[in-house]
Structures are given as structure tokens and as C-alpha cells.
Amino acid sequence: MDYEHILTELRGDGPLKTALITLNRPKQLNALNDGLMNDLGHALLAFDADPAIGCIVVTGSEKAFAAGADIAAMAKYTFEDTYGGNFITRNWETIRQVRKPVIAAVAGFALGGGCELAMMCDFIIAAETAKFGQPEIKIGIMPGAGGTQRLPRAVGKSKAMDMILTARMMDAAEAERAGLVSRVVPADKLIDEALGAAAVICSYGMPSVMMAKECVNRAFEGSLSDGVSYERRLFHAMFATEDQKEGMDAFLSKRAPVFKHR
Ligand code: CAA
Numbered sequence: 001m002d003y004e005h006i007l008t009e010l011r012g013d014g015p016l017k018t019a020l021i022t023l024n025r026p027k028q029l030n031a032l033n034d035g036l037m038n039d040l041g042h043a044l045l046a047f048d049a050d051p052a053i054g055c056i057v058v059t060g061s062e063k064a065f066a067a068g069a070d071i072a073a074m075a076k077y078t079f080e081d082t083y084g085g086n087f088i089t090r091n092w093e094t095i096r097q098v099r100k101p102v103i104a105a106v107a108g109f110a111l112g113g114g115c116e117l118a119m120m121c122d123f124i125i126a127a128e129t130a131k132f133g134q135p136e137i138k139i140g141i142m143p144g145a146g147g148t149q150r151l152p153r154a155v156g157k158s159k160a161m162d163m164i165l166t167a168r169m170m171d172a173a174e175a176e177r178a179g180l181v182s183r184v185v186p187a188d189k190l191i192d193e194a195l196g197a198a199a200v201i202c203s204y205g206m207p208s209v210m211m212a213k214e215c216v217n218r219a220f221e222g223s224l225s226d227g228v229s230y231e232r233r234l235f236h237a238m239f240a241t242e243d244q245k246e247g248m249d250a251f252l253s254k255r256a257p258v259f260k261h262r
Contacts, residue, residue: 001043003043005035006036008021016052018057030114057194057195058104058121068111088235095120110131115147120145130184154179
């Protein structure tokens with residue numbers, strides 16, 4: 001099937017294939033808008049349901065896995081739009097329904113929702129060029145796609161607080177040291193490495209693969225749902241603040257924000 005915002009292809013020689021999904025809004029550094037998240041969710045569910053597919057790899061461009069939720073779309077949002085429209089939950093979390101393994105292959109920027117999307121995958125393979133960050137605070141909001149919950153679980157409280165409160169980025173080497181990514185490879189080997197890992201997974205029995213994934217997620221998630229629900233409500237509330245309007249307007253106007261702290 002053809003999609004507007006993603007590319008899909010099947011790879012592999014064995015009986016089970018790997019579905020490769022490439023986020024494809026290069027001019028916007030793969031900023032995650034509704035159209036892209038709808039396409040991604042549809043493709044993920046279709047591949048998950050296809051008995052010929054054993055693993056899914058999600059990747060972006062050389063410059064950006066994804067630079068976050070689409071600020072141009074969000075800048076106009078009100079609290080009613082986010083809370084009433086169930087922003088994020090409505091189409092970002094389809095990936096959590098996927099029972100087959102999903103590997104994120106990350107080169108370049110994985111920021112905000114891009115970092116959060118990578119963390120929603122089962123594991124992350126990074127190119128040496130990868131940069132991870134949760135810079136939402138710079139535009140007057142905070143992470144809203146699970147970042148406040150998954151990042152501390154992945155890298156510990158101190159580093160997560162540092163990244164979320166200062167908006168500093170982590171390079172691939174630091175991300176590997178911190179346990180955010182499972183492997184780091186040269187950029188020109190990224191897709192081959194991810195497809196190689198996927199091919200190994202495809203060679204195993206699917207019930208054991210799927211049950212193992214389910215069990216690791218059970219260990220990882222614990223009370224994650226409560227944490228994400230709580231985060232979502234506060235994220236929605238931010239669209240009632242003047243600082244959200246100012247932060248996003250400043251980004252789009254390419255100027256420094258002047259926050260009023262209310
Ligand atoms: N949303 C919309 N457009 C974006 C975008 C985003 N998140 N990130 C980049 N773009 C656009 C830019 O506006 C620019 O468009 P134009 O060419 O039309 O001006 C284009 O992509 C290229 O970006 P830059 O010129 O800024 O490229 P750069 O190399 O100088 O900088 C960058 C790259 C550091 C990633 C910078 O683009 C940036 O800081 N982006 C925003 C990152 C961010 O704040 N992400 C968090 C978003 S909020 C969020 O994700 C909420 C949540 O938790 C769900």
C-alpha cells in the first residue's frame with residue numbers, strides 16, 4: 001500500500017521477511033504530524049497482522065529520525081484541542097499494540113516526540129551521528145508522548161532530569177553508555193545492522209519471540225500506563241499557557257522566546 005508520509009518495503013531472504021518503514025517528511029526533519037502518525041499506525045498494524053512478516057524496522061533520514069511532534073501543527077492548539085482531541089493518545093500509541101518486534105534504526109536527530117517514538121520501539125540501534133533529546137521545555141511545554149516515563153526507566157532519573165530540564169542532547173556514545181540504545185554503528189552501516197538483527201529474530205519461532213517481547217515489556221512497564229496518563233493530562237494543560245504560544249511562535253518565527261512564566 002502507498003502512504004503519503006512513510007515509505008514501506010519488505011526485506012530478507014528467509015521464510016519470514018522484515019518490514020522496513022521509513023519516516024518520510026524530510027523537509028520538516030520528519031516532524032511527526034497526524035498524517036504521519038496515522039500512516040505509521042496503519043502500516044504497523046498491517047505488518048503485525050501479516051503472517052509473512054517476522055520483524056519491523058522503523059527508520060528516518062540521515063539527518064533526522066524525527067525532530068519531534070510537528071510544532072507548526074501544535075502551535076495553534078488550545079487545551080480543548082489537546083484534551084478534547086485526545087492529542088498523542090489518538091494515534092501515537094498504536095505501536096504499543098504491535099506484538100512482533102519493532103526496532104528503531106536512528107540516525108541524526110531523535111528529539112522530543114522523535115526520541116519518544118524511538119523509545120516506544122523494542123530496542124534502538126543508533127548511527128554514530130544520532131542525537132537524542134527532549135527539548136520541549138525550550139518551546140514552553142514538556143514531553144507528552146511518554147518521555148517523562150520511558151526516559152528515566154531507560155537512563156535513570158538523574159540523566160533523564162538533566163535532559164528534560166536542560167534540553168541538552170545526548171550523542172550516540174553517551175546514549176549507548178546510558179543504556180538508551182543497544183548498539184552504535186557507523187552511519188553507512190545502520191540499515192544493514194538493523195536488518196541483520198531483524199533477520200536473526202525472523203529466524204526464531206514467532207511464538208517465543210512474541211512472548212519474550214511481551215514479558216520484557218511487562219518488566220519494563222509496571223505502572224507506566226498511570227505515568228503516561230498523568231503526563232498526558234499535564235501536557236494537554238500546557239496548551240492553556242501563554243508560554244506554549246510564545247515558545248512555538250518564537251520557533252516558527254526563528255527568534256528567541258520571551259517567556260512570561262505563566
Ligand atoms: N516541527 C515542525 N517543523 C520542524 C520541526 C518540528 N518539530 N523540527 C524542524 N522543523 C522544520 C523547521 O521549521 C525547518 O523548516 P523550514 O525549512 O520551513 O524553516 C526545517 O524543519 C529544518 O529545520 P531547521 O532549519 O531548524 O534545521 P537545523 O539543522 O538548523 O536544526 C533541529 C535542526 C535542531 C532539529 C531544529 O530543527 C529543532 O530544534 N527542531 C525542533 C526540535 C523540537 O523542539 N522538538 C520537540 C517538539 S515538541 C514535541 O515533540 C512534543 C511531544 O513530546 C510530543
